[in-house]
Amino acid sequence: MPSKKITKISQNIVLIFASIAFSLVLAEIVLRLTNLGKYSLYDRTLFFTAPSLVQGKDKTVKYEPKTDIRSVAIYGDQVDYDITYGTNNLGFVDNVDYDFNLASTKKIVFIGDSFTAGDGSNYTWVSQLRQLLDRPDINLYNFGVTGTGIKHFQQLLASVKDTVRFNEINIMVIGNDFFRPLWYPVVQGQALWFCSQENAQDCVEKYPPVIYTADKNESQTELINRAKQLYETKNLPEQSKPNFLQQFRLYNLICDLYSLGNNKPSSLNLCPHLRFAQANEYDKNELYKDSLTTLQEIKDSFPDAVIRVVHIPEKGETFNNKYSLEIRDDIKQMGLEYVPLLEICPWNRDMYHKHDAHFNDLGYRNLTNCIWENLF
Structure with a gap:
C-alpha cells in the first residue's frame, strides 16, 4: 500500500x-x-544621471531636489525608454514646487513607487491630472519614489505629518510594494545600490547595483555599449546572484505564465504568492503581514483623512485581467477604501514598454484618466 x-x-x-x-x-x-519577453527585468541596465536618489536628514528616500534627472532603461542592445524629468523643491517628480501653507479646500497626496513617480515616461501624470481638474481649491501632491514600498510610504507621510493636513491619502500600490523592506541609497563610484543601513557594505559586495550613473549628454549608443560591458560583468558566476526583489519578480512572472490565472492545486503548491487569493489556506509571510500592520499605522496616524489603497495593474496582470496578489479583503478589513484600477478601467500591454514593466506615455495617460473619472 x-x-x-x-x-x-x-x-x-x-x-x-x-x-x-x-x-x-x-x-x-x-x-x-x-517579441514581448525577449529580456527579463534582470536583463535591464538602468542609468540615472547623478545625483538622483538621496536620503534626507529625516531618513526618508527622495530624489535630489530641483534637478533634471535623465533615466535610461536598456535591455540587451535596445533602449526601452530614455526620459528626463524634473524634481521640485522637496525632491518629488512634479513641475510645481510644494508649499503646504497654501490655502486650499482640499489637499490630496498620491504616494507610491516608480509607477506613482512616473518612471518610463516624460508624461508627468499628477501634473496632467492637476490640469484636468482645473481646481485652484484642490492641491495635488506626488509622493512617488522609485523602488519604495509600504514602509517607505509611512516614513514619507510621517515626515510631513506636523506640516500639512491631508484630506485624502491615496496609497498607490503594486503587489511587490508589500514585500519591499526599508532600503537606503548607497553610492560607490558610478553605481547605486538599495541597501539596509545595517548591511550596506555586505549589500554592495554581494549584489549588483540597481542603478548606474550616466552623463546627461551621453548618446544612446554609448550607453548601450556601457550596458553590454556591465551586463557581461553582472553575469559572471560570482556576481550573477539576483537580489530578493529580482528573484521574487522573476519567480512570480514564471508562476503567472504557468498558472494563466487558474489557481490549480499544482500551481498553488509551486507559486505561494497565488495563494493570497485563497482565504484561510495560506499563512501569509511576515513581510506581507508587516506591510498590513504598517498600513494600519498610517490609518491610525491620519484619523481625519480619507485613505485609499489604489491597486495599479502590472503588465503581467493585464493578460489574465487578474491581480497576482489579492489584497482586497485585507484592505477592507482595516476600514480602508480599496480601488482596483485593473477592474474599473481598460488596460492592455500596449500601455507598457516593450520589455520594461512600467507604463509608457499611453499607460500614464490611461492612469490619469482612470483616476480622474473614478476618484473625483
Whole structure:
C-alpha cells in the first residue's frame, strides 16, 4: 500500500514538472513571437544621471531636489525608454514646487513607487491630472519614489505629518510594494545600490547595483555599449546572484505564465504568492503581514483623512485581467477604501514598454484618466 502511494506521488510530481516544462516552452514561444519577453527585468541596465536618489536628514528616500534627472532603461542592445524629468523643491517628480501653507479646500497626496513617480515616461501624470481638474481649491501632491514600498510610504507621510493636513491619502500600490523592506541609497563610484543601513557594505559586495550613473549628454549608443560591458560583468558566476526583489519578480512572472490565472492545486503548491487569493489556506509571510500592520499605522496616524489603497495593474496582470496578489479583503478589513484600477478601467500591454514593466506615455495617460473619472 505505501509503495502505491509513493508511486502515485511520484507520478503527480512528474506530471507537475512536465506540465511546467510544457507551459514554459509554450510561453517562451508566444513571448518570442510577440517579441514581448525577449529580456527579463534582470536583463535591464538602468542609468540615472547623478545625483538622483538621496536620503534626507529625516531618513526618508527622495530624489535630489530641483534637478533634471535623465533615466535610461536598456535591455540587451535596445533602449526601452530614455526620459528626463524634473524634481521640485522637496525632491518629488512634479513641475510645481510644494508649499503646504497654501490655502486650499482640499489637499490630496498620491504616494507610491516608480509607477506613482512616473518612471518610463516624460508624461508627468499628477501634473496632467492637476490640469484636468482645473481646481485652484484642490492641491495635488506626488509622493512617488522609485523602488519604495509600504514602509517607505509611512516614513514619507510621517515626515510631513506636523506640516500639512491631508484630506485624502491615496496609497498607490503594486503587489511587490508589500514585500519591499526599508532600503537606503548607497553610492560607490558610478553605481547605486538599495541597501539596509545595517548591511550596506555586505549589500554592495554581494549584489549588483540597481542603478548606474550616466552623463546627461551621453548618446544612446554609448550607453548601450556601457550596458553590454556591465551586463557581461553582472553575469559572471560570482556576481550573477539576483537580489530578493529580482528573484521574487522573476519567480512570480514564471508562476503567472504557468498558472494563466487558474489557481490549480499544482500551481498553488509551486507559486505561494497565488495563494493570497485563497482565504484561510495560506499563512501569509511576515513581510506581507508587516506591510498590513504598517498600513494600519498610517490609518491610525491620519484619523481625519480619507485613505485609499489604489491597486495599479502590472503588465503581467493585464493578460489574465487578474491581480497576482489579492489584497482586497485585507484592505477592507482595516476600514480602508480599496480601488482596483485593473477592474474599473481598460488596460492592455500596449500601455507598457516593450520589455520594461512600467507604463509608457499611453499607460500614464490611461492612469490619469482612470483616476480622474473614478476618484473625483
